[in-house]
Amino acid sequence: MTWRGAGEARRPAAKARPVRSRPERASSGSGWQGAIGQMLRPGSEAPVLSWGIVGLTVVLWLGGLFTGGLPFLFLAVTPSLSLQVWRFFTAPVVYPNDFFYLIAILLxxxxxxxxxxxxxxxxxxxxxxxxxxxxxxxxxxxxxxxxNAAFGLSGVLFGMFGSYLIFVWAYPPARAQALIIIGINLLINIAFGGFTLPQIIGGLIAGAGATYLFQRYDDRASSKARTPYLIIAAVVVGLIVLAIVRSAL
Structure with a gap:
């Protein structure tokens, strides 16, 4: 916010020109840029990260159609590429450029x-x-x-399921609904061969565990704010190190 000094006007009031305030001027001419700014500003409830995960996945898959599958080649993780640690985190947003996987992306x-x-x-x-x-x-x-190679949204999706399950655990109707949704998705995965079951189980445990830690340490007045983050980081790093060692054997 910009504060302006309030000087005394010496001209007659009739000659004074009406001046719009800066916020009004900015908001009246902002258009779509202003709308995006409102969504991205701290405190906004727009789920931009949720939209972003799905949007990025679709964009990368479409980009792969025109680049010979380069996003998948550079971002998916396989045992032989496990030393490229960033791939463990980028793998969920890429799929092979086969139209069979378009169904998986949509679901x-x-x-x-x-x-x-x-x-x-x-x-x-x-x-x-x-x-x-x-x-x-x-x-x-x-x-x-x-x-196996890791790719696709399954782990992140079940991470969301696990987190949501922790939030609604104390409410039986919502808990039952969440368990039904998880069961339906498990059956869909098994119907497609069950290839990503390890990814699903890992994501589910990670999502539920992280949310549990956040809630547990929020309820403890004496706990340090960084404690749940350190525990989550230690678990993730430990499993990635195990995966790298397993791939090297």
């Missing part, structure tokens, strides 16, 4: 958009990002530990 995207905004609102953007990264890292590490 996972729909369920993320149904679940993740509520989680993002309850946790806040900072904690939501930590949870999403934890689910991505643990899910990818679980896949590499099983000797």
């Amino acid at each position: 996972s995207g729909v369920f993320i958009l149904l679940t993740a905004p509520a989680v993002e609102k309850n946790l806040g953007r900072g904690r939501f990002l930590v949870l999403a990264l934890a689910a991505a890292g643990v899910g990818s590490a679980a896949m590499v530990l099983s000797g």
